[in-house]
Each structure stands twice: as structure tokens, then as C-alpha cells.
Amino acid sequence: MHWLTSGGESASLSVVRDAYRDQGGSWRDAPVPGGSAARAAAVNRILGGNPPPVFLFSLGNQLNELSTHGLIIPAPGADEEWDRVLPPLLARSAKYQGRYMAAPLNIHGENWMFYNAGLLRQAGLAVPRTWAEFLDAAARLKAMGKIPIAMGGQPWQERLLFNAVLLGVGGRDFYRRLYETLDPAALDSPALLETFRTFAALRPFVDEGSPGRRWNQATAMLMRGDAAFQFMGDWAKGDIRAAGLEPGVQIGCALSPAPEPAYIMVVDAFAFTQPRDAETAKAQERFVSVMMEPGVQARLNQAKGSIPVRTDVPGDGFDICARQAMELIRDPATHLASTGLFGLPGGMAGAVDDAVSQFWNDPRLTPEQGRDLLRRSILAFR
Known part of the structure; x- marks a missing residue:
């Protein structure tokens, strides 16, 4: 099976x-x-x-x-x-x-950032190395009429993006403190608040057709040139190859922006x-x-x-x-370790996905409310 x-x-x-x-x-x-x-x-x-x-x-x-x-x-x-x-x-x-x-x-x-190399050349953009650079690039792409982020609106896909941002803001030791040791100080930290701020800033760069979209449909958007970036696990490369494209050539790949190398x-x-x-x-x-x-x-x-x-x-x-x-x-x-199936107990992993998805899909929630939502979700299973 x-x-x-x-x-x-x-x-x-x-x-x-x-x-x-x-x-x-x-x-x-x-x-x-x-x-x-x-x-x-x-x-x-x-x-x-x-x-x-x-x-x-x-x-x-x-x-x-x-x-x-x-x-x-x-x-x-x-x-x-x-x-x-x-x-x-x-x-x-x-x-x-x-x-x-x-x-x-x-x-x-999980923490790969795939990009349409031709679109970035057309926009005169380098591959972003920080989340600040990414937000600038996304704004420029949107002004050109392109979808900056190809994304499927499913909780696990939203969590992949969130964890990429979390790693990029806090680094790998902070990631471990949050998800491996469940450190209460990390759950109430400025770094987690900044993670939610950055995550929220990405919302305008996803198209309205995102909800319910499967990951491979988002990958197809990237390959067609409808969208510039996709934050997805490297299983996307299988479909890229199956379409006759070469990962790292027409569809570029880089680890999501982070202060130090890490592999989720x-x-x-x-x-x-x-x-x-x-x-x-x-x-x-x-x-x-x-x-x-x-x-x-x-x-x-x-x-x-x-x-x-x-x-x-x-x-x-x-x-x-x-x-x-x-x-x-x-x-x-x-x-x-991925928080989806690998690193957290099943109930806690589901609670993390639910908290992240609720924040992503409700623009009325502030970063402070997002941080509190995640903290309460994790501590409920601690």
C-alpha cells in the first residue's frame, strides 16, 4: 500500500x-x-x-x-x-x-524555494537570500502582473511556508527550541512574533485561487510561468522532471532564506x-x-x-x-525534523497545522494573536 x-x-x-x-x-x-x-x-x-x-x-x-x-x-x-x-x-x-x-x-x-528562472530574469531579480529581499521581489513581480507565490490552500502547505519563515527568522536552534524541547520562552518570544509578522506579509502575494489547490497544481503554475516562486518539499522536483524540465535550470532551487544552512x-x-x-x-x-x-x-x-x-x-x-x-x-x-509527521506527536502536529492555517486564512488576526494561538495549541498537548 x-x-x-x-x-x-x-x-x-x-x-x-x-x-x-x-x-x-x-x-x-x-x-x-x-x-x-x-x-x-x-x-x-x-x-x-x-x-x-x-x-x-x-x-x-x-x-x-x-x-x-x-x-x-x-x-x-x-x-x-x-x-x-x-x-x-x-x-x-x-x-x-x-x-x-x-x-x-x-x-x-521541506524548506525549498523553487523559482521560475525565466521570470526572475525578466524582472531583473536575483534569488532572494533574506525574507526582506523576498518581500521586495514579490512586490515587484506583483506589479508586473505575475503571481509571486504559487501556493495550495491546504493546512500542511501553509505550515511548510510558516516553518520556512520561522527558520529564516529564528534560525535552526530556535526551531529546535520551539518544536523539539517545546520551550515556553520560545513560544512567547519576539522571534516568534516576528515570524508571524513576516508570514502575514506574504498573504497579498498568493492568488485568490489558492484555497483547496493541490501542491502539484501549484507546481504546474510555476512551470508554466504563471507564478514565480513555490515553497515546497523537493518532491516537486519529480513532477518538474516528469514535465521535461531540469531542476536547477529552468526551475531553480534554493533553500528558503535562513541565517544558517538547515534541512527540514x-x-x-x-x-x-x-x-x-x-x-x-x-x-x-x-x-x-x-x-x-x-x-x-x-x-x-x-x-x-x-x-x-x-x-x-x-x-x-x-x-x-x-x-x-x-x-x-x-x-x-x-x-x-518536520513537524508534520516526523517531529511532533500526532495530536500536537495537527494542532500546529490548525493554528497556522487559522491565522493564514483570517487577515483580521494580528501577529500577537497568531503567536498566542500557536502557543496555546502546543501547550495544550505538552
């Missing part, structure tokens, strides 16, 4: 499927569009007594909950090599009571249920072995726009954006 249904996602899964079949495996897909729907469908099947032997999930607290209740088994074939080749943050998050409970597929970065990670991973027979157990182990092969890791991530979970995969064949990310994550200090 999986949610890999867009162009780039489907191409990446095909890499694993073809390699698996080449080794004699039999494959049957059960796609469910949308991560949230697919995760819910997998859990429902498990609870209903018809568990999928292999299903896509995400590292984080929801996976730990499945482990706690004994609904999944340790990843077949996981060994000490994983400790050596996986980034430390990813390895810690994939384990429960010292055992790997999922096989990570890829590493995505989200990791897709496959989990496994108790096999019904020896043949299924062997198939699960073959699946993990195939997916973790360095060559398969390279090809599937090139198709998807993500980077390999193995740090020993060379950068040959990857686009310039991915090579930048692969080099960046060699420094563990740059690793940050």
Missing part, C-alpha cells in the same frame, strides 16, 4: 518494483492517493484483520504508536550497516526500543505486518534488500526528487539541488 501516485512518485516506485521483479518477486499495488488517507487505510486494514504485508508510512510518532501496540514487526533484514549509513536523526526516528521498525525509502527536504526532513518509510506464511516473510525481506541497494536508492530518488537514505550513495546523476542537499546533510547540525 502506498500513496505514490503523482508523476514523479510513480516513476520512483517503478524503480523499486522493477528491481524487485528482476529478483523473482511478485508485486501487487494498492495505491491510495494522499498520505493521510493512505496511512488511515493501512491502519484500518490492520485493525480489520486484512493487514497489507508492506505499506508506506512516515517516520515519527504515528509509527511509534503502531510499534507500541504490536501492529507491525521490525524491518526484515535491518542490520548494523544501517547504523553506519543512515543519518543519525533518521536512524533514531526509525527505531523503537532499539530496533528498526521501518525501512526508509528516501529523505525529503521528512522521511517516507515502508513498514511491515506479521507475515501470514513463510513465502510472505521471504518477500518482505527481499523487498527491503532491494530497496536499500545503493543503485536502487540512487535511481528511485533521482526519479522522486528526494535524496537517498544511504549517505554512501555518490551524487553522480543527481540534479544540482539534490547534490546540494546530499552534501548538506553530512553535517548532523543541519538536521531538523
Whole structure:
């Protein structure tokens, strides 16, 4: 079971499927569009007594909950090599009571700023390096009749933009204080207030058609030249490639403006249920072995726009954006966890999304009210 249904996602899964079949495996897909729907469908099947032997999930607290209740088994074939080749943050998050409970597929970065290089040249604009520069550029683009920010109006997309701003205003240590240690001082800080001020200043640069728009529809706006920027995870590169464009060329990429390099990670991973027979157990182990092969890791991530979970995969064949990310994550200090599924408990993650979305969609709310809304949302689950 999986949610890999867009162009780039489907191409990446095909890499694993073809390699698996080449080794004699039999494959049957059960796609469910949308991560949230697919995760819910997998859990429902498990609870209903018809568990999928292999299903896509995400590292984080929801996976730990499945482990706690004994609904999944340790990843077949996981060994000490994983400790050596996986980034430390990813390895810690994939384990429960010292055992790997999922096989990570890829590493995505959430804090990317994609841009239409031709539009920026036409406007005579350099790539913004600060949020102040971005606001100036956005105003200039809007005056030209262009949509500065291609954005889908869904809470998780709004949260991606908010967290990019938060990282840009406060830096990575502030990000950790807010989301990892839940520091009350950070929740009541001037830096968080400034984050909401900057976030609010971006509202006029999103078009009226944003509400309900999917992320790949916003990416299409960027590729057509209808919009200049998109703040989105690097899964957008899969669709950019599928459209025959080269990430880093026609569609440029840069990390969102921030005072120091950081990578907000989200990791897709496959989990496994108790096999019904020896043949299924062997198939699960073959699946993990195939997916973790360095060559398969390279090809599937090139198709998807993500980077390999193995740090020993060379950068040959990857686009310039991915090579930048692969080099960046060699420094563990740059690793940050996504608040969507990776870093916060499920209830708190949803509360953060709700607070951010409520502020974004109600221009009457002041930055002070936004900060208070987020603070109360997080402390309610602390």
C-alpha cells in the first residue's frame, strides 16, 4: 500500500518494483492517493484483520504508536550497516526500543524555494537570500502582473511556508527550541512574533485561487510561468522532471532564506505486518534488500526528487539541488525534523497545522494573536 501516485512518485516506485521483479518477486499495488488517507487505510486494514504485508508510512510518532501496540514487526533484514549509513536523526526516528521498525525509502527536504528562472530574469531579480529581499521581489513581480507565490490552500502547505519563515527568522536552534524541547520562552518570544509578522506579509502575494489547490497544481503554475516562486518539499522536483524540465535550470532551487544552512526532513518509510506464511516473510525481506541497494536508492530518488537514505550513495546523476542537499546533510547540525509527521506527536502536529492555517486564512488576526494561538495549541498537548 502506498500513496505514490503523482508523476514523479510513480516513476520512483517503478524503480523499486522493477528491481524487485528482476529478483523473482511478485508485486501487487494498492495505491491510495494522499498520505493521510493512505496511512488511515493501512491502519484500518490492520485493525480489520486484512493487514497489507508492506505499506508506506512516515517516520515519527504515528509509527511509534503502531510499534507500541504490536501492529507491525521490525524491518526484515535491518542490520548494523544501517547504523553506519543512515543519518543519525533518521536512524533514531526509525527505531523503537532499539530496533528498526521501518525501512526508509528516501529523505525529503521541506524548506525549498523553487523559482521560475525565466521570470526572475525578466524582472531583473536575483534569488532572494533574506525574507526582506523576498518581500521586495514579490512586490515587484506583483506589479508586473505575475503571481509571486504559487501556493495550495491546504493546512500542511501553509505550515511548510510558516516553518520556512520561522527558520529564516529564528534560525535552526530556535526551531529546535520551539518544536523539539517545546520551550515556553520560545513560544512567547519576539522571534516568534516576528515570524508571524513576516508570514502575514506574504498573504497579498498568493492568488485568490489558492484555497483547496493541490501542491502539484501549484507546481504546474510555476512551470508554466504563471507564478514565480513555490515553497515546497523537493518532491516537486519529480513532477518538474516528469514535465521535461531540469531542476536547477529552468526551475531553480534554493533553500528558503535562513541565517544558517538547515534541512527540514521528512522521511517516507515502508513498514511491515506479521507475515501470514513463510513465502510472505521471504518477500518482505527481499523487498527491503532491494530497496536499500545503493543503485536502487540512487535511481528511485533521482526519479522522486528526494535524496537517498544511504549517505554512501555518490551524487553522480543527481540534479544540482539534490547534490546540494546530499552534501548538506553530512553535517548532523543541519538536521531538523518536520513537524508534520516526523517531529511532533500526532495530536500536537495537527494542532500546529490548525493554528497556522487559522491565522493564514483570517487577515483580521494580528501577529500577537497568531503567536498566542500557536502557543496555546502546543501547550495544550505538552
